[in-house]
Amino acid sequence: MQHHEECWAMYLNGIGRLLGVSCVSRSGMNSTVVDIRIVLQTALVSHASGIILSHNHPSGSTVASTPDNNLTSQLKKGCEAIGVQLLDHIILTEDAYLSYMDEGML
Template identity: 40%
Template sequence: MEKQFKVSEIEISYRPAYKLSEKPKVISSDTAYGVFNQCWNADKMQLLEEFKVMLLNRQNRVLGVLSVAQGGFSEVMIDPKVVFSAALKACASGIILAHNHPSAELCPSEADIRLTKKMMDGGTLLGIKVHDHIILSAYGYYSFTDEGMM
């Protein structure tokens, strides 16, 4: 008699809410900043650090923006598995990372630089391009790509 194993079934789904032609196309860091800024709660911008990821298709159309984590005033902890599992679930070809600095200081910290490198390495392994990492504040943004950091 065969032994019966108890395992959970896993279902993967993604339900796009808009036609492809209605989704914004990211052509620059300014476009990405505009999409992220629209998704950010302005009341929390200078209070809590948050991390979001924008999922993109092959034509750089926005599939969606995912809130990944919320932290305190000076840091937020990111689990790359959460980011890449969402990207894989949505069949994203690329992602753009973003987090805010409540202090309004736009320069990346050493931790920001290390995280970006780690995410780029993970993306390479999975065939998901990390296009940019944007740091937002109430007064503007910093693009790792624009500044030659990627």
């Protein structure tokens, strides 16, 4: 059980093999702040072709917030600028999840 939000990035190569996982933010109970420059820098250094971003909602809600949507939009633009694909942004709760890709939100 998590009582605070954490955001993790998974970096994949061109054939979908996991290159690495990185915690990009740990914050408060209701939000987390992600510096997309760090996410993109790690993608470049690891020669990643794709990124999957995930973070938890301790509240149990799988509804994407406005800040969640803004983060996704900014990260997608940054990824496009450096030739990396944002494959998904997943919001996790204790017993459910929301996938931006599955919901057509990317």
